[in-house]
Amino acid sequence: MNPAGGVLTAVLALPHTGATAVLALPRGDEPPVTIPRDPAREAAKRELSKRMYHENDPGLVQRALNAFWDWVDKLFSAASAATPGGALGLVVIVLAVVAVVAALWWRLGTPHRTPTSSAALFDDRPKSAAEHRAAAEAHAAQAHWNQAVQERMRAVVRSLEERALLDPRPGRTADEAAAEASRTLPSHTDRLRAASRDFDDVTYGGRSADSRTYQRLTELDRDLERTRPVLANSTQSTAHNARQEGAS
Numbered sequence: 720m721n722p723a724g725g726v727l728t729a730v731l732a733l734p735h736t737g738a739t740a741v742l743a744l745p746r747g748d749e750p751p752v753t754i755p756r757d758p759a760r761e762a763a764k765r766e767l768s769k770r771m772y773h774e775n776d777p778g779l780v781q782r783a784l785n786a787f788w789d790w791v792d793k794l795f796s797a798a799s800a801a802t803p804g805g806a807l808g809l810v811v812i813v814l815a816v817v818a819v820v821a822a823l824w825w826r827l828g829t830p831h832r833t834p835t836s837s838a839a840l841f842d843d844r845p846k847s848a849a850e851h852r853a854a855a856e857a858h859a860a861q862a863h864w865n866q867a868v869q870e871r872m873r874a875v876v877r878s879l880e881e882r883a884l885l886d887p888r889p890g891r892t893a894d895e896a897a898a899e900a901s902r903t904l905p906s907h908t909d910r911l912r913a914a915s916r917d918f919d920d921v922t923y924g925g926r927s928a929d930s931r932t933y934q935r936l937t938e939l940d941r942d943l944e945r946t947r948p949v950l951a952n953s954t955q956s957t958a959h960n961a962r963q964e965g966a967s
Contacts, residue, residue, distance in 0.1 A: 846877065847877060848875075848877040848878035848881055851870050851877055855867045855869075855870035855871040855874060855933075855937075858870060862930075864928040864929050864930060864932065865921040865922075865927060865928050868917055868921050871936045871937060872893060872914055872918040874940055875896075875914065875936070875940045875943060876891070876893070876896045878940070878944065879896070879900050879943070884900060884948050885900060893914075893915035893918040894912075894915045894919070896911075896915065897911035897912050897915040900943075904948055904949070905949060907942065907946065910935075910939050911939070913935070914935070914936050914939055917935075
């Protein structure tokens with residue numbers, strides 16, 4: 720209390736309101752003069768709104784993070800209350816769900832959209848068979864078997880085109896190339912079909928190749944290089960001669 724003009728003044732906190740009231744007490748026996756509650760509350764708000772009282776308040780980002788973590792805490796509290804076994808039961812359920820998802824991911828691999836039809840064998844600028852073989856060997860050296868199989872199959876098809884055993888045709892699929900090549904290379908029909916399936920499996924089926932898959936395709940590529948094609952006229956002549964021999 721301090722004397723002011725013959726009057727004693729005091730600042731008191733008002734219970735249950737958080738506000739303060741200023742009492743003016745006369746020095747004699749006169750009754751005290753009080754400030755009403757509402758003006759006192761407004762005066763307290765104005766005082767507490769000064770910047771000096773908020774210098775250490777958290778920033779907007781911190782307040783948002785605090786609100787988010789409060790929401791997460793309430794969410795988990797509600798979930799644990801509704802889960803048999805409380806918080807421990809909730810943890811067990813979450814771990815079980817994570818384990819199931821991990822097992823499915825490991826078993827099925829990365830999800831791939833199943834194509835409605837086989838896509839084109841070549842998807843970039845034209846390259847020579849030698850370029851595709853070099854790319855395949857580079858991928859194989861790093862154990863990137865999927866890419867190695869893709870490039871080796873492209874080398875096979877490009878080599879057949881360079882030998883004029885296949886007509887260069889943009890948009891040709893691996894299955895189409897195998898079927899067309901089998902007409903002039905009938906002794907390799909089964910291996911060509913298997914190679915086209917391997918290409919489709921790793922390119923569009925979401926499967927993984929290995930060194931054995933690549934080795935089979937590499938051997939096919941080399942064998943095709945050494946195989947003489949069977950021309951259509953030769954095939955017809957052979958069939959005609961066989962029929963004549965049978966008739967005689």
